[in-house]
Amino acid sequence: xxxxxxxxxxxxxxxxxxxxxxxxxxICQVFFGLILIALYRALYAGRPQDMPLxxxxxxxxxxxxxxxxxxxxxxxxxxxxxxxxxxYDMCRPVSLYGFYYARLMAQKIMGTxxxxxxxxxIAALLPKGWGISLPASLPGxxxxxxxxxxxxxxxxxxENITMGFTMRTxxxxxxxxxxxxxxxxxxxxxxxxxxxxxxxxxxxTALPYAQMLDAPIRLYTGIYAPETAWLILLRQAAWVAVLxxxxxxxxxxxxxxxxxxxG
Amino acid sequence: xxxxxxxxxxxxFDVRQKREKGSLLRKKERVQALQDVSFDVEQGELVGYIxxxxxxxxxxxxxxxGIMVPDSGVVSVGGLTPWENRKEHVRRIGVVxxxxxxxxxxxxxxxSYDLLKDIYRIPDSEYRQRLDELTEALDLGGxxxxxxxxxxxGQRMRAELCGSLLHRPELLFLDEPTIGLxxxxxxxxxxxxxxxxxxxxxxxxxxxxxxxxIAALCSRxxxxxxxxxxxxxxxxxxxxxFDRLRTLSATYDRAPEVPELPGxxxxxxxxxxxxxTYSTDKMEIGTLLPLLQKAGGIREMTVQPQxxxxxxxxxxxxxxx
Numbered sequence: 001x002x003x004x005x006x007x008x009x010x011x012x013x014x015x016x017x018x019x020x021x022x023x024x025x026x027i028c029q030v031f032f033g034l035i036l037i038a039l040y041r042a043l044y045a046g047r048p049q050d051m052p053l054x055x056x057x058x059x060x061x062x063x064x065x066x067x068x069x070x071x072x073x074x075x076x077x078x079x080x081x082x083x084x085x086x087x088y089d090m091c092r093p094v095s096l097y098g099f100y101y102a103r104l105m106a107q108k109i110m111g112t113x114x115x116x117x118x119x120x121x122i123a124a125l126l127p128k129g130w131g132i133s134l135p136a137s138l139p140g141x142x143x144x145x146x147x148x149x150x151x152x153x154x155x156x157x158x159e160n161i162t163m164g165f166t167m168r169t170x171x172x173x174x175x176x177x178x179x180x181x182x183x184x185x186x187x188x189x190x191x192x193x194x195x196x197x198x199x200x201x202x203x204x205t206a207l208p209y210a211q212m213l214d215a216p217i218r219l220y221t222g223i224y225a226p227e228t229a230w231l232i233l234l235r236q237a238a239w240v241a242v243l244x245x246x247x248x249x250x251x252x253x254x255x256x257x258x259x260x261x262x263g
Numbered sequence: 264x265x266x267x268x269x270x271x272x273x274x275x276f277d278v279r280q281k282r283e284k285g286s287l288l289r290k291k292e293r294v295q296a297l298q299d300v301s302f303d304v305e306q307g308e309l310v311g312y313i314x315x316x317x318x319x320x321x322x323x324x325x326x327x328x329g330i331m332v333p334d335s336g337v338v339s340v341g342g343l344t345p346w347e348n349r350k351e352h353v354r355r356i357g358v359v360x361x362x363x364x365x366x367x368x369x370x371x372x373x374x375s376y377d378l379l380k381d382i383y384r385i386p387d388s389e390y391r392q393r394l395d396e397l398t399e400a401l402d403l404g405g406x407x408x409x410x411x412x413x414x415x416x417g418q419r420m421r422a423e424l425c426g427s428l429l430h431r432p433e434l435l436f437l438d439e440p441t442i443g444l445x446x447x448x449x450x451x452x453x454x455x456x457x458x459x460x461x462x463x464x465x466x467x468x469x470x471x472x473x474x475x476x477i478a479a480l481c482s483r484x485x486x487x488x489x490x491x492x493x494x495x496x497x498x499x500x501x502x503x504x505f506d507r508l509r510t511l512s513a514t515y516d517r518a519p520e521v522p523e524l525p526g527x528x529x530x531x532x533x534x535x536x537x538x539x540t541y542s543t544d545k546m547e548i549g550t551l552l553p554l555l556q557k558a559g560g561i562r563e564m565t566v567q568p569q570x571x572x573x574x575x576x577x578x579x580x581x582x583x584x
Contacts, residue, residue: 002381003381003382003384005381006377006378006381006382007378007382010367010370010374010377010378013370013374014367014369014370017369076368083363084363085363085364087325087330087358087360087363088358088360088363088364088365090329090330091328091329091330091353091356091358092353092382092383093350093351093353093354093382093383094350094382255330256332256346257332
């Protein structure tokens, strides 16, 4: 078996061991989803927006269901970098970047699946106006699924860049707090990107953060038409390529200057 | 050319100091971890690498294992430069960092081994055979299905060692492998390393603070201090240079008169036992014995060389470390 697939499988299996964490995450995210939707309903009752409420509610639920994909890090990995356990991984005949990329991907896929799948079911059972809507069309849904995969690749590449910074500063907290803020704002976690002013849209949707969750959600709700969906996916793929290149260059440079401290 | 060839290896670190009062800049202190270190190691050798804390031992191991780039110097391991040809190089080496973990904390150790099998692309049959061999030699049979977190330190170290040897490395680096182990585990580990070296001709480089490890395993020893190589050669010869102090204990029938012993470093009387510490270059046992016999009837007598740790401490002191 390929080394990258092997670590992917082991990490994925490990993630299923943390069922308590998944349940906690599920409850927390459902709670957040309900509160956010109550807020938007109140907003719409007072001052209706251009975007239909159903879209916003769907946006919120998909965002909550895929929270783990976008906003999570692997504490074990960060610990390895901080304490020097990374030394062992550097002694392996594999690309360190690819090795950690596969590991992150496994954690994100399994972690998201454990929390997201039951959450979508719950959100689908909620009454109209509170629950998630069906996709705009079948092609829209299929495009959205493909876009979600590209979004995942984008998130992992971005996470690896964050880790690249951690390798330089040796403490993840400062950099992560900053990057997480960008992540929460610009992926649409705090406020759906669809609610930002129209004049912002060209810029905000072109950023790498919008490729992670916003693009698939817009395909799902039909804001992006299936006919031009390939353009969206092309943009996502371009960002994946850029982020992966930037990340692996950064890691290569890091490996040459890395000092494993502490004897 | 030798299997490992190291020429003029230098490496420095910048250590940041706390900002001084009234100064805006943090001072960097330059620490020379390795200064012009050169040595050769032949295939199949078992070499001990010793020196006080901070001498540069781990830095050498990190450079030789390809995870650190030196400032200058030429290194060749089996014809490859570790940090230039990292992937090919690391495929042939095994590393044990005594204070770090390579196996996964929450999964059975067998699963960590399976991952290593895939990383090193070990063929199935070869893997089975090697795993069986190591399981037996390291006595892992009972714990291979146990998660790492439930193992004792000694079990864990044996499990880690197995993980580092699955891909049959031709060169094994051990960085303080016996740290924190009890006597039984230490002895077992030493026996295993001797076996691995003899059976498979694995070249082993061992850094440790445990002089018993070195004495039991290595015929050749290198001493490092302040980033320089201070000694390279036979262990017994090295010890011979500093091994002068002896302690002689003579137990008499009844408490003797303490005799006059010119040249002795120390003389103590404890009940019926007379303890004399002397230096071999100032006093010979031949002149000592008649003097002791005059003092009374001797029931029992032992002569002990100095503890090896004391020797090394004396040696470090003499070398100005």
